[in-house]
Amino acid sequence: xxxxxxxxxxxxxxxxxxxxxxxxxxxxxxxxxxxxxxxxxxxxxxxxxxxxxxxxxxxxxxxxxxxxxxxxxxxxxxxxxxxxxxxxxxxxxxxxxxxxxxxxxxxxxxxxxxxxxxxxxxxxxxxxxxxxxxxxxxxxxxxxxxxxxxxxxxxxxxxxxxxxxxxxxxxxxxxxxxxxxxxxxxxxxxxxxxxxxxxxxxxxxxxxxxxxxxxxxxxxxxxxxxxxxxxxxxxxxxxxxxxxxxxxxxxxxxxxxxxxxxxxxxxxxxxxxxxxxxxxxxxxxxxxxxxxxxxxxxxxxxxxxxxxxxxxxxxxxxxxxxxxxxxxxxxxxxxxxxxxxxxxxxxxxxxxxxxxxxxxxxxxxxxxxxxxxxxxxxxxxxxxxxxxxxxxxxxxxxxxxxxxxxxxxxxxxxxxxxxxxxxxxxxx
Amino acid sequence: xxxxxxxxxxxxxxxxxxxxxxxxxxxxxxxxxxxxxxxxxxxxxxxxxxxxxxxxxxxxxxxxxxxxxxxxxxxxxxxxxxxxxxxxxxxxxxxxxxxxxxxxxxxxxxxxxxxxxxxxxxxxxxxxxxxxxxxxxxxxxxxxxxxxxxxxxxxxxxxxxxxxxxxxxxxxxxxxxxxxxxxxxxxxxxxxxxxxxxxxxxxxxxxxxxxxxxxxxxxxxxxxxxxxxxxxxxxxxxxxxxxxxxxxxxxxxxxxxxxxxxxxxxxxxxxxxxxxxxxxxxxxxxxxxxxxxxxxxxxxxxxxxxxxxxxxxxxxxxxxxxxxxxxxxxxxxxxxxxxxxxxxxxxxxxxxxxxxxxxxxxxxxxxxxxxxxxxxxxxxxxxxxxxxxxxxxxxxxxxxxxxxxxxxxxxxxxxxxxxxxxxx
Numbered sequence: 001x002x003x004x005x006x007x008x009x010x011x012x013x014x015x016x017x018x019x020x021x022x023x024x025x026x027x028x029x030x031x032x033x034x035x036x037x038x039x040x041x042x043x044x045x046x047x048x049x050x051x052x053x054x055x056x057x058x059x060x061x062x063x064x065x066x067x068x069x070x071x072x073x074x075x076x077x078x079x080x081x082x083x084x085x086x087x088x089x090x091x092x093x094x095x096x097x098x099x100x101x102x103x104x105x106x107x108x109x110x111x112x113x114x115x116x117x118x119x120x121x122x123x124x125x126x127x128x129x130x131x132x133x134x135x136x137x138x139x140x141x142x143x144x145x146x147x148x149x150x151x152x153x154x155x156x157x158x159x160x161x162x163x164x165x166x167x168x169x170x171x172x173x174x175x176x177x178x179x180x181x182x183x184x185x186x187x188x189x190x191x192x193x194x195x196x197x198x199x200x201x202x203x204x205x206x207x208x209x210x211x212x213x214x215x216x217x218x219x220x221x222x223x224x225x226x227x228x229x230x231x232x233x234x235x236x237x238x239x240x241x242x243x244x245x246x247x248x249x250x251x252x253x254x255x256x257x258x259x260x261x262x263x264x265x266x267x268x269x270x271x272x273x274x275x276x277x278x279x280x281x282x283x284x285x286x287x288x289x290x291x292x293x294x295x296x297x298x299x300x301x302x303x304x305x306x307x308x309x310x311x312x313x314x315x316x317x318x319x320x321x322x323x324x325x326x327x328x329x330x331x332x333x334x335x336x337x338x339x340x341x342x343x344x345x346x347x348x349x350x351x352x353x354x355x356x357x358x359x360x361x362x363x364x365x366x367x368x369x370x371x372x373x374x375x376x377x378x379x380x381x382x383x384x385x386x387x388x389x390x391x392x393x394x395x396x397x398x399x400x401x402x403x404x405x406x407x408x409x410x411x412x413x414x415x416x417x418x419x420x421x422x423x424x425x426x427x428x
Numbered sequence: 429x430x431x432x433x434x435x436x437x438x439x440x441x442x443x444x445x446x447x448x449x450x451x452x453x454x455x456x457x458x459x460x461x462x463x464x465x466x467x468x469x470x471x472x473x474x475x476x477x478x479x480x481x482x483x484x485x486x487x488x489x490x491x492x493x494x495x496x497x498x499x500x501x502x503x504x505x506x507x508x509x510x511x512x513x514x515x516x517x518x519x520x521x522x523x524x525x526x527x528x529x530x531x532x533x534x535x536x537x538x539x540x541x542x543x544x545x546x547x548x549x550x551x552x553x554x555x556x557x558x559x560x561x562x563x564x565x566x567x568x569x570x571x572x573x574x575x576x577x578x579x580x581x582x583x584x585x586x587x588x589x590x591x592x593x594x595x596x597x598x599x600x601x602x603x604x605x606x607x608x609x610x611x612x613x614x615x616x617x618x619x620x621x622x623x624x625x626x627x628x629x630x631x632x633x634x635x636x637x638x639x640x641x642x643x644x645x646x647x648x649x650x651x652x653x654x655x656x657x658x659x660x661x662x663x664x665x666x667x668x669x670x671x672x673x674x675x676x677x678x679x680x681x682x683x684x685x686x687x688x689x690x691x692x693x694x695x696x697x698x699x700x701x702x703x704x705x706x707x708x709x710x711x712x713x714x715x716x717x718x719x720x721x722x723x724x725x726x727x728x729x730x731x732x733x734x735x736x737x738x739x740x741x742x743x744x745x746x747x748x749x750x751x752x753x754x755x756x757x758x759x760x761x762x763x764x765x766x767x768x769x770x771x772x773x774x775x776x777x778x779x780x781x782x783x784x785x786x787x788x789x790x791x792x793x794x795x796x797x798x799x800x801x802x803x804x805x806x807x808x809x810x811x812x813x814x815x816x817x818x819x820x821x822x823x824x825x826x827x828x829x830x831x832x833x834x835x836x837x838x839x840x841x842x843x844x845x846x847x848x849x850x851x852x
Binding site: 087088090091092094097098100101102103104108109112113115116117118119144153154155165166167168169170172174177178179180182183186187190191194195197198240241242243244245246249250251254255256258259260261262263264266267268269270271272273274278279280331334335 | 500
């Protein structure tokens with residue numbers, strides 16, 4: 001029950017009924033009859049004796065209030081009819097506050113309201129130059145976006161693509177397409193690096209944005225970006241956008257009664273999907289393919305059997321339940337780390353044999369100096385070191401390039417260790 | 429997992445083709461032999477089935493294992509920031525079950541408990557407020573059915589017929605019955621006096637996941653039909669659809685339907701976030717781009733027959749079925765052509781369409797066993813007629829990614845198999 005039933009308009013029994021019927025029929029006529037009835041009733045009351053006058057006055061007021069409400073409901077009903085079926089009668093309009101929720105603290109607003117507007121409102125004070133930006137970018141971003149923000153494999157390209165917007169396959173980058181610098185700062189600050197969002201400091205973001213501008217020939221290499229000169233930067237495509245356009249350029253010409261017969265002279269097939277054939281395989285395969293898949297499994301089984309036994313000595317056999325919980329926790333890691341057979345390095349190294357092995361010892365991955373040194377000094381990953389590292393990577397190992405906020409809960413640290421232990425002996 | 433699904437779907441397909449062969453042989457005419465499925469006692473008619481304690485919450489029966497979301501691996505670098513597609517070729521009616529409704533995440537689907545859920549309203553409001561999940565459920569609520577279509581649905585087709593399956597060409601869409609609180613009630617609760625003239629104000633809505641997806645919505649729309657929803661099709665939102673609370677922005681592109689909604693800010697200008705500048709803008713032929721193209725225009729497609737749903741029988745009665753929708757309101761008519769747009773017949777609407785919701789249509793016809801070029805063409809209550817691919821390209825060129833609502837063509841051969849094609 002709400003504190004004061006009068007907050008909701010149709011709380012008066014009779015009103016609710018009238019409103020309900022008025023809405024249900026969605027009909028003006030019906031509302032009119034209701035009003036007439038009410039008016040008649042009010043008139044009858046008025047001709048009664050003096051002692052009824054006070055009561056009559058109240059009735060008039062109620063009737064007037066009802067009239068106003070019926071007008072409202074009619075408007076809502078008309079809107080509902082115009083905009084189609086609701087499965088419920090419209091929610092009552094709130095005359096006054098319901099008193100739900102609580103006032104937000106300034107600290108809470110400061111923590112969540114971090115968006116930056118095109119005119120620069122919302123930017124925190126700070127600065128960063130192109131050189132610093134290049135370093136920070138190489139550490140946190142280049143694995144996916146490339147050393148020069150040119151994009152690795154299928155990951156987004158952030159630089160170049162000038163003069164391609166009128167081509168069939170426009171290359172839309174921060175340089176060639178983005179109209180506002182605020183968007184770059186805001187997005188990098190809130191959403192990147194992928195898998196470690198909101199871990200960069202404000203100055204790191206300024207530096208990265210300066211570097212992205214540099215990669216797009218928008219500033220020189222000695223440029224430093226700050227909250228003070230932010231609005232001076234001019235983006236290449238600042239004037240490249242128009243608002244909407246379908247309402248004037250399309251709708252008027254596509255409203256003619258369509259042709260129903262003999263609409264064209266001939267019909268030819270001009271293109272077929274089977275020519276490109278980029279559809280992922282789902283059904284259309286024969287039995288032979290299925291048979292071919294089987295032998296592939298044999299080698300992997302063999303490898304697992306031949307796996308070195310020494311590794312497992314470092315950790316007790318993982319508890320399957322804990323490992324299952326760890327698999328869930330590992331979702332937090334998988335944007336940067338792969339495990340299992342055939343896993344490849346991503347932003348972070350493959351984690352197949354990590355427990356019991358030397359820190360920073362996986363072939364073919366470029367570690368930070370900090371991690372390499374920790375490994376060279378004889379450090380190994382065991383349940384304890386791993387938990388400490390995962391709790392707060394940058395605190396445990398200053399200079400690591402693992403941009404990850406950390407696993408705060410002990411259970412999560414243990415679970416993910418148990419999960420990783422199930423990959424001991426996996427090749428790669 | 430994928431392998432399992434693939435091979436079982438393959439089996440399902442094989443089983444399907446065996447049944448098809450049988451059906452074709454019988455051809456609807458008198459069967460030569462009595463059917464053992466009828467004359468012999470079947471296990472299921474004699475031995476008991478599963479008890480009521482077996483399945484506290486069920487999945488579809490195994491024979492439907494082919495009716496699943498699918499993705500296109502080469503589209504994106506990582507499935508964590510990617511899209512999959514609703515198996516619309518295998519569904520009927522209008523409501524999309526949550527479990528197979530398409531997903532688009534920018535940083536993966538997160539797990540957020542109701543107890544940990546907070547919704548903040550701040551900016552140009554009289555009192556900035558924080559709501560818990562329980563608070564939201566104490567506001568008056570409404571139920572509405574709406575479609576949610578990704579602006580990139582059919583986007584691959586700008587460059588020509590590419591993907592062979594209506595799931596892939598048109599599957600970035602779902603249609604659910606939402607339960608939620610009108611956004612205007614929450615805004616009123618925070619108070620809009622401070623915002624002054626509302627006609628040039630915006631609300632910026634933002635998600636709680638790592639992508640922090642955020643979009644600017646003009647105040648007029650926010651006060652109109654936008655819903656802060658917590659149930660879909662009667663049950664809690666599924667994780668991948670924004671549990672516990674998502675925004676529903678009827679008729680407008682799916683990216684604005686922010687999942688795991690955590691913040692609503694009243695502003696005096698559009699934020700011009702990454703999702704409304706770099707993405708979800710439409711590059712025209714000359715290289716300029718349209719922005720703020722929010723409404724999804726009227727569109728329709730035949731879901732069966734289609735490449736993943738061939739005609740399983742020979743000539744004779746055939747049901748051509750499909751979906752139509754419009755972000756401008758109701759679908760008023762759908763026409764179907766069997767000859768690539770030369771001649772058209774008006775289809776039967778499965779149910780007089782709801783506004784901004786999927787409408788099912790059927791054309792109950794007689795197939796002569798010859799080749800067909802199937803097309804559907806929708807009209808909505810504004811009189812808008814779904815355009816051809818050529819008409820769209822004439823206005824917008826081919827540089828676009830989004831808002832492709834062209835008429836789709838399926839070529840059906842004499843065996844009843846269908847293929848995605850383009851016609852003159």
